[in-house]
Amino acid sequence: MPQLNPAPWFAILxxxxxxxxxxxxxxVMSHISPNEPATMDSKKHKTESWDWPWQ
Structure with missing residues (x-):
């Protein structure tokens, strides 16, 4: 059976x-992304608590 001869298949592998x-x-690593990530400002965003109407 020709499948048992490993010589050509090993070279292909x-x-x-x-x-x-x-x-x-x-x-793949040589490609450059067209949109470089922008740095975000370091100030904290103000988050407010949400008052649930049923509590």
Whole structure:
């Protein structure tokens, strides 16, 4: 049965893992987000308690 011969399938497995571990992360990490996150001001927002009408 040809499925039991590991020679071609092992090379395909190794090359596919090389692509997944080396090439794809490098391409993904090279992208720059068009909308960089803005820094928020450090002042606290005033929160008010909510008066429940039934209590």
């Amino acid at each position: 190794v090359f596919s893992w090389l692509v997944f571990l080396i090439i794809i992360p490098a391409k």
